[in-house]
Amino acid sequence: MSDREHLREIDQVLNGRASGRDAVVAQSWRRCVEQYGLDPAKPSPAHIVEASRLREHREQSERLIAIARSGLQALFRQIAGQNYVLLLADAKGVTVDFFGDPRFEDELRRAGLYLGSDWSEDLAGTCGVGSCITTREAVTIHQTDHFDMTHTPLSCTAAPIFDTVGELTAVLDISLLRSPQPKISQTLALNLVKTSARRVEMANLMAMHRGEWVLRFSSSPELLDVDPDAAVALDGSGRIIGMTRGAGEALSRQGGPVLGAPIEQFFELGIDNLPDLMRGVPTEDRVIGLRDGQAAFGHAIAPQRPRKARALPDSGLPAALRSLAGSDPAMSVLLDRAARLAPTRLPLLIRGETGTGKDRLARAIHDCDVRPRPFMAVNCIGAPGFDTLPEGGTLFLDNLHDLDPEGQARLLCLLDRIAACPARQRPRIIAAASADPGVAVQAGRFRQDLFFRIATAILDVPPLRRRTDFDWLLDRVLRMAAHHRPGSFRLSPAARAELKSRDWPGNLRELAGVLEAALVQAEGSVIDLPDLPAPALAPAACGPQPCGAGKEIAAGAPPPLADVLEACNGNMSLAARRLGVNRSTVLRRARRAGLRPA
């Protein structure tokens, strides 16, 4: 359809003459002209809000973004390779989260299929997000359904997401830059987006009402426990205090408001019957009658006990060691051993990947002795002289694995000298190694006699990716990184989730660096996803170009991993987001494909 034909058709609709357009489109065209004063003859480019406004919109939606993310990732996986873009817009129409193919990033940005684009109907005219917000219904706005000629190449399908009290809270949109001509080609997209919106509403209800009974229900038993149609949350007296949109629709058909009404008003059951509908009872036996004569299958979920802020048990650890870990079982065992070994003067070997806190642990063991004694650190890279010795106290041998043969011989002499000292003056030896000297012994690179004189007791510090007290550490390292800044800082749920998904080859040192850098980027008191720097292991050859700049647009098959990585300048997290998988999956696939150095 030419631009002129498009204008003529809008004119025809405005004059009340019939056109083949869906009613929802024709009504939106009327609003565009009559309410918003838009002129179809004056196309305007995509509206992208400023970074500070985007940040505000994201902050206001941060809970929903975090809840919706896994659903969006699952949806993006389903549509990967078909050139769809996924947008999550807030109730005002501003895109607060985005999944798309980085190869098309420039084009997507220009088309407004990008973070920060404002798709409200009064600004952008008839469009998926805007028309969905206005009608509160799922819509497909296909090609020339768009009012503004800038957007007529696009096909946009959007579904509303409602909060637990029935307010529109966001819109999920799935769009194509180019699509087949018939609008019916987007039927599958419409179903996908509706299903995903329903799942996000369900996840939101479950998260909001952990402390209450939730009754989920479905018309068929098969998917009841995994993907139910609808759900309500109930207070202790059985009143409905939250609902998904599906529940609101199904129950309001029986008349009267749903929120605040007792469950008996809609179902032939009361709150005392809910335990009979819990998992464990066969699904087919969980039939519940509705007051209007229909039947459904029910699944009741009992209130979860409020999670008490777990006061750390009095571990009996010396204060110096207590601050090194939260509630990680491996660290508890390690610190308990360290506490027992601390008062002995036995030589210790601390092993662990770089940045795991070996130096910190050595100092903490030293500090368990409250008497002021010297702590002397010697870096073993190459062949240090070992000329001076601390009197008593601790001699910390860092990077023991890097000691060359000459250094090893010198260290042996030093140990002999120490053994000859009066007991009071002998320093305690603590060594640290990020590569196992035991392996070097087997390979003939490290003297066995030296190894056994130092490794009397071995303490293995776990890497950050295995620590179950990650959240505790994150908050602690953030507090430490921010201590010289005024005010307090916190991480948005999405940023926290991203940090948790990383592998942290540089462990706590890398984490501290990432948080320092994020603090510099953060404009307010919340560190959000865009504030986080890329993982340090990404190739250093990142140019200033945006992802995909200068790349040819290809269509068809899913982008090979190498292409996505290249388009993302090697940024694993970005690539993971684009592909809708988590970062460790990208890392694993990349390693398997030999795409990065081991």
Ligand SMILES: Nc1ncnc2c1ncn2[C@@H]1O[C@H](COP(=O)(O)OP(=O)(O)OP(=O)(O)O)[C@@H](O)[C@H]1O
């Ligand atoms: N428990 C902790 N809480 C907060 N920060 C920590 C903790 N442990 C270590 N760090 C920080 O992590 C960084 C690395 O710690 P440390 O030097 O002790 O690691 P390492 O294992 O000795 O590293 P390398 O093997 O590279 O010498 C330091 O900046 C330290 O401040």
